[in-house]
Amino acid sequence: MFPTTLRATVFALIGLAATTLQADDKPAVYPACPEQPVQVGKEDYQPSSLALHDLTEVYINIDDVISSAKPKNVKLQKDLKEAVIKRLKTAGIQLLSKEALEKAAGQPEMSMFPSFPKHLGPFKAGEPRIEYNAQCCTAGIWTSFTQGAATLRDPALHHKLGTWGEGHNTTDCSDVGKWLSEVVLKTVDDFIVAKQKADVDYQAWQKKQGKPEAKTAEKTAAKPEPTAEAKPAESAPEATAKPVEIRDPVDTQKLECDTAILLYAEIFPTASATISRAKSGILGKVADNMKACPQYRYRVETHSDQRDSDEANDVLSARRAVAIRNYLVEHGVNEEQFDLRFYGERKPLVEGDTEEAWAANRRVMITPLKPK
The missing domain is CATH 3.30.1330.60 (OmpA-like domain)
Structure with missing residues (x-):
């Protein structure tokens, strides 16, 4: 459950479009709607791919990724966090702190979950060590993005929904730190691309729905990179x-x-x-x-x-x-x-x-x- 101040973006969710009929075979309607009731099966959900539209800030657990590498003696790029911040900034997105995330609209959060080769340890006292085997070694990282959303069934009820994700893995463990650093930056770049595409696609979706263009249309229609200042x-x-x-x-x-x-x-x-x-x-x-x-x-x-x-x-x-x-x-x-x-x-x-x-x-x- 999240505060009602979260952004009330409605996402496409499988199974939400129920088709329950009343006894007279007429579509049921939701009992509480602002103006026009919405018929079951006629909900106007936007595609989940548009969930990144107009995003201006995000929290990434980059500190956790960096700290998780230390016990494994994995050396990441020294300025990895600064490079992430720079990439986001050039796309008009601010990197939030963990504290700022709690107060941010929609609480947009990107979580990265790296997995390291087992031979890197750490090992507990008395635990047998696992020898490095180049023929049987894997490393990987999974990233998911979540943010708050409301549904038409109960506009006052907010949920945390996953709307973007990406995974990478490698069997080359010769330099896990270099590989992981590059993949973290690539993931951030891919996230920015998805956000830019959502900005462009949102305008087309609005037009298809017969709705007036959003105020951000002029900056997203052909120019995917938003700017902080005129x-x-x-x-x-x-x-x-x-x-x-x-x-x-x-x-x-x-x-x-x-x-x-x-x-x-x-x-x-x-x-x-x-x-x-x-x-x-x-x-x-x-x-x-x-x-x-x-x-x-x-x-x-x-x-x-x-x-x-x-x-x-x-x-x-x-x-x-x-x-x-x-x-x-x-x-x-x-x-x-x-x-x-x-x-x-x-x-x-x-x-x-x-x-x-x-x-x-x-x-x-x-x-x-x-x-x-």
């Missing part, structure tokens, strides 16, 4: 300016501050959001150019071709946007100097189902924006 108006280059196509680091030598850049998805392996090591030098040069042009901001857009579902392409382009953001920040670009947008397959450059068309459409566009 930014100065910006202007893009002239529409006639042709972007420079970058396929190799050498192509970046003549970049100017006001040069629009067109990168192709070869910097990512097919269907992947992991930056290719062979092509990472291109983004390194782009980062250097941004740092040399502090008077400019840059819009970074990710696109995909149309060979998968709309949803899968949205997720892929969002993951790639997050990967690019992390790369730029890690290479010294101020997070305030660029913003991200992901479009999936919604803005193709070329029509057609050919390799050439697909290659042209799966691209990254970087557009300089100069404050007026």
